[in-house]
Structure formats: C-alpha cells, structure tokens
Amino acid sequence: MEKINYENYKMYKQAQIVTHLKKIAITWISWPSAKCILAVSKRAYEIAGIETNTSIICLGSRNGMEPYYFELLGASRALGLDICPTVGLIPNMYSHDFHEVKPEIAGKYGLAYSNSYDHCYSLEKFIKATTTWLHDDSIIILDWSPEDHTSPSGIADCLGIGSNELNEVVEKETGFKLLIELEAWKFISDRIGHYKGLLHKFYCSPSLSYKLNSNSFSMRQKVIDSLKEASDNAMKQLLESNQQVLIEEIEKRYSYNMSFFDQGKAFVLEDVMADINLER
Numbered sequence: 355m356e357k358i359n360y361e362n363y364k365m366y367k368q369a370q371i372v373t374h375l376k377k378i379a380i381t382w383i384s385w386p387s388a389k390c391i392l393a394v395s396k397r398a399y400e401i402a403g404i405e406t407n408t409s410i411i412c413l414g415s416r417n418g419m420e421p422y423y424f425e426l427l428g429a430s431r432a433l434g435l436d437i438c439p440t441v442g443l444i445p446n447m448y449s450h451d452f453h454e455v456k457p458e459i460a461g462k463y464g465l466a467y468s469n470s471y472d473h474c475y476s477l478e479k480f481i482k483a484t485t486t487w488l489h490d491d492s493i494i495i496l497d498w499s500p501e502d503h504t505s506p507s508g509i510a511d512c513l514g515i516g517s518n519e520l521n522e523v524v525e526k527e528t529g530f531k532l533l534i535e536l537e538a539w540k541f542i543s544d545r546i547g548h549y550k551g552l553l554h555k556f557y558c559s560p561s562l563s564y565k566l567n568s569n570s571f572s573m574r575q576k577v578i579d580s581l582k583e584a585s586d587n588a589m590k591q592l593l594e595s596n597q598q599v600l601i602e603e604i605e606k607r608y609s610y611n612m613s614f615f616d617q618g619k620a621f622v623l624e625d626v627m628a629d630i631n632l633e634r
C-alpha cells in the first residue's frame with residue numbers, strides 16, 4: 355500500500371474538497387457497472403436462500419449520479435456519502451466523511467459500493483466504518499482498476515493498493531471474504547483508459563458467506579458460474595433494452611443535480627472556503 359501523508363486532517367479535507375469541486379461534472383461509475391453489481395448481488399442472495407436486499411450505500415459519490423444509477427436500475431434505496439458539504443443540496447446525497455461511523459444510519463443497508471477508497475487517509479478505518487452501515491447478510495463491492503487504484507495519483511487520490519493486498523486488508527479488518535471479482539463490461543474496459551482492467555470485487559459478510567457455503571448449491575465453481583451468468587444476463591438485457599430512454603433519464607437527472615450544485619455553489623463555497631481556510 356502506498357500513501358500520500360497530509361500534515362493534518364484539515365489539509366486532507368481541503369485537498370478532497372478542492373478536487374471534488376474541480377471535478378464535479380465528472381461521473382466515474384458507469385451505469386452498466388451499476389446494473390451488473392445489482393444483478394450479481396441479487397443472485398448471491400438467491401443462492402444463499404435469503405431475502406434479496408438491494409438497499410445500497412455508496413461511499414464517495416461526488417455529483418450524486420452514482421446512487422441515482424443504482425436507484426434507476428433497481429436498488430430498493432440508494433444513498434451516497436461525500437466529504438464535500440455542497441453535496442447536501444443534491445438528492446440521494448449526504449455530506450459525511452466515510453471514515454467515521456454514523457449511528458443514525460448504522461445497519462440499514464444490504465450493499466456498500468465504492469470506487470473512492472483511493473481517497474482514504476486510512477483504508478483500515480474506512481473499511482471498518484463501511485461494515486457499520488450494513489446488515490448481517492451483506493456485500494461490499496469495491497471497484498479496482500490498475501490505472502486508478504494502484505498508486506497515489508494526485509493531491510486527493512492519496513492511496514494506492516494492489517488488487518490482492520486490497521483483498522487481504524478487507525478480510526483482515528472486517529472478516530468479509532472475496533466472493534468473486536468480475537471484469538467490467540468489455541465495452542467500457544476496452545475503450546476508456548481509467549477503466550482498463552477494471553474489476554468489480556464482491557466481498558461477503560461472514561454470515562452471508564456461511565449461508566452461501568452451507569447451501570446445496572455450495573460448490574464454489576457452481577456459485578461463481580451462476581454469478582457470472584447473472585452479470586452476462588444483465589448486460590444482455592441492457593443491450594436489448596431501449597437505451598435511448600435510459601440515457602434521456604440520466605441526462606435529465608444530471609442537469610438536475612448540476613443545477614443544485616450551481617445554485618448552491620456561490621454561498622456554500624464561501625462557507626467551505628472559510629471553513630478550510632483556503633487561500634484564493
């Protein structure tokens with residue numbers, strides 16, 4: 355694991371907020387990824403023989419499109435957390451540092467998703483806090499790509515970690531075990547640099563792992579094949595659907611979210627700047 359160390363917490367927060375505001379228009383997650391993540395998680399619950407739980411908390415969700423994609427594609431509930439105070443203006447978003455537990459929403463979600471853990475000052479603290487949002491039978495999904503997650507790459511992307519080491523940290527700190535790592539949809543990973551080699555890594559809670567393994571369906575290879583099939587089916591369904599309608603919905607919501615940002619920016623920025631003592 356490689357890290358950029360900050361002088362203090364204020365410097366860390368400042369780096370995150372400034373970068374967040376600069377990149378507010380960019381959405382990293384793609385909706386095919388959200389579709390695949392939901393389909394595979396649902397299949398895992400089916401195999402375990404327990405009620406499907408697609409309520410999802412997303413950690414580090416910038417402009418709010420991330421929880422929106424999950425909601426649009428079938429999650430029962432979706433919330434995004436982000437350290438930047440401006441996100442409080444955007445639907446489905448809540449301003450909170452994802453290293454810190456928050457008892458009000460503890461234990462309320464079945465799934466947790468993040469592609470932003472490379473912004474952690476402590477991966478161990480982040481991953482432990484992540485488990486507190488979740489039910490006993492739950493899944494953590496971390497996206498990992500060689501280009502984005504292997505080494506620190508800027509003032510805000512302060513942590514780099516290899517794929518295997520990430521699995522080790524998650525298991526050591528939380529007891530959640532790697533269930534499967536799926537290559538992202540080729541259409542995305544072939545074309546765009548950041549997504550090259552992108553893996554969706556699914557980690558199961560100890561209780562869900564036990565149920566998956568003690569089931570008659572328990573042969574590991576059978577489970578893996580079934581999860582891959584769920585992902586392939588989801589992509590097929592997406593390709594066969596009227597994507598134009600989906601794209602229009604997404605564009606509408608994007609303008610809506612950005613309008614909250616534009617409205618709030620001026621006065622919230624004043625506060626943010628004052629709060630973090632940023633030189634302008």
Ligand SMILES: C[S@@+](CC[C@H](N)C(=O)[O-])C[C@H]1O[C@@H](n2cnc3c(N)ncnc32)[C@H](O)[C@@H]1O
Pocket residue numbers: 370371374380381382383413414415416417420435436437438450451452453469470473474
């Ligand atoms: C790479 S961007 C995420 C993009 C988003 N997940 C997406 O797919 O569009 C990282 C986000 O994490 C947020 N972030 C950084 N540190 C954080 C922290 N400690 N707690 C919560 N959010 C944080 C940043 O403000 C930024 O919006």
